[in-house]
Amino acid sequence: MPVNETLSQYSDWSYTTAVAIYVAAMVFFLVEQSFGRKGRQAAQRTRERSRELVGAGAPVETSATAPAGPPPATPARPIGRAERIGRMGVALTVLAALLHLASLVLRGLATSRVPWGNMYEYISAVCLVAVVTWLVVLRRSPVRHLSAFVLLPVVILMFVGGTMLYTAAAPVQPALQSYWLVIHVSAAAGASGIFLVPGVASILYLVRTSHDNDPARFARLGHRLPAADVLDRIAYRTTVFAFPVFTFGVLCGAIWAESAWGRFWGWDPKETVAFIAWVIYAAYLHSRATAGWRGRRAATINVLGFAATVFNLFFVNLVTVGLHSYAGVG
Structure with a gap:
């Protein structure tokens, strides 16, 4: 069956764009890794300093002086800039994964077969599964700032696959x-x-x-x-x-x-x-x-x-x- 060259070209473009967005997401995660914890540590030091002031004699409300009624609601913790950048990294990762998936689907449609018949396609499939697995982990564990360590081997594998191991779309x-x-x-x-x-x-x-x-x-x-x-x-x-x-x-x-x-x-x-x-x-x-x-x-x-x-x-x-x-x- 002849190969659809148009779909094959769109697949290659999706693959290249996905790699570029993975790299951008990795940079965002590195920013959060570098600066996010410092902000949390600074906030922790501020809270500890407040406790020290209270312990040193700062006025504290007692049951006699405290106003009647329900206690005031605890204000929501403001989202720091580094955390916003980390969330943007997750959004970029999801976008890249969708483009990554599109590249495999288009490759399969172009060749009328499953898109893992050679090393280029196989590595692409392996990397997509790795990214999706990590996104699932992020839903269950607060380890978003580690995403750069997972995306690094993904980017390396996809770069090697897209350059040294690239194969034109063809039947197996x-x-x-x-x-x-x-x-x-x-x-x-x-x-x-x-x-x-x-x-x-x-x-x-x-x-x-x-x-x-x-x-x-x-x-x-x-x-x-x-x-x-x-x-x-x-x-x-x-x-x-x-x-x-x-x-x-x-x-x-x-x-x-x-x-x-x-x-x-x-x-x-x-x-x-x-x-x-x-x-x-x-x-x-x-x-x-x-x-x-x-x-x-x-x-x-x-x-x-x-x-x-x-x-x-x-x-x-x-x-x-x-x-x-x-x-x-x-």
Whole structure:
């Protein structure tokens, strides 16, 4: 089926615009990261100074002198400039994610297939899942000022994908013309995108705990991070969600391999590294359930799992030769 060049061009423009807006959002989040906490600390110091004045003899209303009636309503905390910039960063991230989604949809419409048939499209799908996962995390945890750390690998991956790994829109090669492309690869891309979030959270957890143990280490960054238990909780919950998806993707890959190559498992490089990553994440979840291996040890295992996922994404597809060598780089 011929490729719709117009839709393909719109897809490329949407992709490029999304990357640019991600970069702008990252700058906004960095501003909040740098100045937002200082404002909150200043407000905290002001409240502490007020308490000191009261304790030093400043007049305090008692039940006898206090006016009758209900107590006055507590005024809403004013939103600082840095917090407004952080909210603008979230709005930009949502806009970029919509354009990012549009680029994938247009790519699929242009080629009349699912838009993850080569490395360029696969990386784009992985990054979109990572961004959507992080937006969900932001709804549940007050960690908006950490968004720049999540967007940084997304921007790097999309820049590499859009430059060095870009492939013109075209039908997939015959080996990939199967309904398993929809099932297996979508599960792999979804799990890989979700794993990016706990990978970053675990790295920040190690930074935070290192600073807590020795304030001289990571002095400029450590005190700006959330409490270690918050980062640990984000890493654990997202990994718990991603691991079954990853397991499903591995099992679907084995079934597809049996259908295409006549065997479920052949120790192909990509199969092998995917299995190693699966074992590492299983070890992480087991370590979190074991009291003696929580904390830094568990976070280190999670970072190793993330490193194995990135290694499998780039090195295995682009360097090694195997049955999965269909990166489509051109």
